[in-house]
Amino acid sequence: MARDYYEVLGVGREASAEEIQQAFRKLARRHHPDVNRDPAAEERFKEINEAYQVLSDPKTRQRYDRFGPDFRKIPEDYDERVGAAAGGGAGGFRGGAFRRGGGFPGGVRVEDVSGGFGAEGGINIEDLLGGMFGGRYGGAMPGADQEAELTLSVEEAYRGGRRRISLGEGSVSRDYTVTIPAGVTDGQRIRLAGQGGRGRDGAAAGDLFLVVRIKPDRRYRLSGRDITVDLPVTPWEAALGASVPVDAPGGTVKVTVPAGSSSGRRLRLRGQGMPNPKGTPGDLYAEVRILVPPSPTARERELFEQLAAASSFDPRKRT
Template sequence: MATTDYYQILGVSRTAGQDDIQRAYRKLARRHHPDINREPGAEETFKQINEAYEVLSDDRKRARYDRFGDAWRQVPEGYEGPAPGAGPFPGAGGRRVYVHNPGRGSVGTGLDDLLGGLFGGGFGPATRFSAPGADSEAELELPVEDAYTGGRRRITLQTSAGARGYEVAIPAGVTDGQRIRLAGQGAAGLGGGPRGDLYLVVRLAPHPRYRVEGRDITVDLPVAPWEAALGASVPVDTPGGPVRVQVPPGSSTGRRLRLRGRGMPHPRGTAGDLYAEVRIVVPPQPSAAERALWQRLAEASGFDPRAQRVAAAGRP
């Protein structure tokens, strides 16, 4: 996906409604999610899909993108350039936007001239132009535990002016791709205008135990063979601390046990769930007594796991 046309990335028309945009996003997100698609470039494609959806699903951002194209982030949000009837700027050549210049009426200009005027050229001092600064974005990588609990964190970002520290309030249960707004921490305004905002895009760091999908968390649950066969109450680690889960008798590896509400918190809704996935673990070096017991079990039992698997595969 070399294009930066958000409509083309999602494969929708420029007049598509929000339902069409959401359906297209879900279809593409499932196809290109890095956990599913292992092809080179899948992660970058997934990021482009998320960026396109983030803009087109927000009516305010979509309107600015439709008007200014790829330059929509650089044009200050408070800018009121086009005069009535001037028409939107499509993002690439052809049409013109109109800027009001006191004493001279409406002056037609191309987008390059518009941006040049906003950022250091074009307009003379008589215009008294003032506008808020542009918003900025940066990625914030968080461990799953920090995303779960939230709280205040001190972070450092590398900017064009060097390293800069920020105090960030992280909401409990923040999810991958969610944005945290730091008001007034974006680009400086023009002509005395206020600074823009800085948006931190959360990225959850890979974790050795937890696998997070949306607000649901999956964790491996190691159990002994006898616990899986007979059933047992066993501890399981969660980002909120250890809890106990009841393993039903006859559980095999891969069985998922649901702990409702133990996933990522949701400040304004229902928390996600935690799934403990059974993994049967045998003693790596059984003692002589253990080996004797295993041998007695093997002689007494008529269970054939391979026959069970074949029977399950042949079941309609």
């Protein structure tokens, strides 16, 4: 089955005509086969174009919303009363530029059909894209935006700073100096203006977007900007209370363990999580883990035995 046209353009079903046009322009620039050298770009461009041609026409969009992928099979003189009883009938969609499952007649390139939508209220892609491809996709042409992943440790994401990276393979790799904002989160994009695909005939280069990926860490667990870290404590620290150090991405901080704390208790250090240059920073949560001496000395064993004899506490007894 063909993909949902709204999904193709990345818009909701309630999107306005302007939002649909903006989404198309953005995707068309990124996936146009004269800009994007990915072998799959041309098919993706055809799919985007087909979705736009349907959703940009109010009448066609209304039919698509009502009948879904089968809207082309419903005659345009479809009678509501007859259709409700008989379930519609076979028919065609006026204008043969689109076909389900392919979008364009086999063997026809994008540029061969791009100017053919002017008749009967159709849309000329060159007009819509503001001539960004220089007329029939020749002449000056802006470079394509590109993406790459930037893998960081939790500490690197926390501190930010400048980092030199190399993208590409072998002799065709390029070096970049990247300024990483303090507190970047997983999935955040860092824009390097003018560092994407090269333009043609003097046109501006595209942008390079680095998508941040934060490596899993055995010490730190991230949830948005909040950080959780295990806090090992001794049985007596948990029972009597203590001030103990916590290993945080920004350095060691002190946390007060209340008397009577059990394993799993979460102690919140407000504002000690991931920084946020544009708002409130996250919090740091220290999760108590009570550890006992793996090989107690004779004196430690004696004291534990005395405690066992003196205490009536039963952790397995429900209170």
